Amino acid sequence: MPPTGADLTPTEVVGDLPRAQVVGRSPWQLAWLRLRQDRWALAGAIVVVLFFLIAIGAPLLAAIEGQDPYTYHVDLLDPVQANAPRGAFGGVSLQHWFGVEPLTGRDMFAIVVYGARTSFLIGVAAAATSVLIGTAAGLVAGLSGGFVDTLIGRIMDVVFSFPALIFMIALTVIAPDWLPKPVLLIAVMGFFGWPTVGRVVRAQVLSLVRREFIDAARTLGAQPLRIMARELLPNVATPIIVYTTILIPSMIGTEAALSYLSVGIPPPTPDWGRSISDAVQWVQTDPMFLIFPGGALFLVVLAFNILGDGIRDALDPRLGRL
Numbered sequence: 001m002p003p004t005g006a007d008l009t010p011t012e013v014v015g016d017l018p019r020a021q022v023v024g025r026s027p028w029q030l031a032w033l034r035l036r037q038d039r040w041a042l043a044g045a046i047v048v049v050l051f052f053l054i055a056i057g058a059p060l061l062a063a064i065e066g067q068d069p070y071t072y073h074v075d076l077l078d079p080v081q082a083n084a085p086r087g088a089f090g091g092v093s094l095q096h097w098f099g100v101e102p103l104t105g106r107d108m109f110a111i112v113v114y115g116a117r118t119s120f121l122i123g124v125a126a127a128a129t130s131v132l133i134g135t136a137a138g139l140v141a142g143l144s145g146g147f148v149d150t151l152i153g154r155i156m157d158v159v160f161s162f163p164a165l166i167f168m169i170a171l172t173v174i175a176p177d178w179l180p181k182p183v184l185l186i187a188v189m190g191f192f193g194w195p196t197v198g199r200v201v202r203a204q205v206l207s208l209v210r211r212e213f214i215d216a217a218r219t220l221g222a223q224p225l226r227i228m229a230r231e232l233l234p235n236v237a238t239p240i241i242v243y244t245t246i247l248i249p250s251m252i253g254t255e256a257a258l259s260y261l262s263v264g265i266p267p268p269t270p271d272w273g274r275s276i277s278d279a280v281q282w283v284q285t286d287p288m289f290l291i292f293p294g295g296a297l298f299l300v301v302l303a304f305n306i307l308g309d310g311i312r313d314a315l316d317p318r319l320g321r322l
Helices: 027-037 041-057 058-065 108-144 144-160 165-175 179-206 212-219 224-235 237-260 272-282 289-314
Strands: none
Touching: 027 041, 027 144, 041 058, 041 108, 041 289, 058 108, 058 237, 108 144, 108 179, 108 224, 108 237, 108 272, 108 289, 144 179, 165 179, 165 237, 179 237, 212 224, 224 237, 237 272, 237 289
């Protein structure tokens, strides 16, 4: 007696030919499979996660070394060499894994791991601010059209016309002292970063608003906020995710540049950009002072960019590799 439909297994014969069971996958599952096959993207993700864990566990890592980023060790400096660290490689030892900072003798390993916390906090928060504002503006402009679309478009043009770095420097200099510097940097960097996200989202929304499912939602009486949240946002999530992964390293680099120009996070808070700025004049005497924070910044930015490229390729439906 032939087996019934309930008795068939994926490897049994269907008709005259064996046929394996076809497993359906969602677009997100396909993207995840593509991303897992991209070794460069996985390497970038591992580095990003590693530095994220370093930023979270900075106090623990510094405690394991037995140091902190605020204690001065002037006994480890050589007055004859203009208070450069004693010993080879900037004073690297079992007590100071990355050596010590010239002039102050602060532990460089603690400065680097605590600096990761500063860079990640400001970079990720500023990118999130830009994405939130840009996504909201793009959704409203694309769905509303008419005067609202024109107004938001002109605002984007005005923000684009500002020389962003110059205005960031000016705003951070004239800001009142009672405003926390991290909050100021996040707000300023986020403000100058949102128009690009807004334009990308607006362009995607304009290609969707005339689709049948949007007309059906309007016919059923859906309010604009519901259409944006339930119909449009899921369909523009892919470019938002891709752009976010590209925007975060840009924000981290911008924060480092502002600190390099002495308008970022003030001392003694550890910061990669300020360490790189201070290390420039010591590059011949103590090159390790530049290599450690500069190398950390380089690795994080490179890892984010590689991961962003991998996510972009994985989410591209035109790529049929699996």
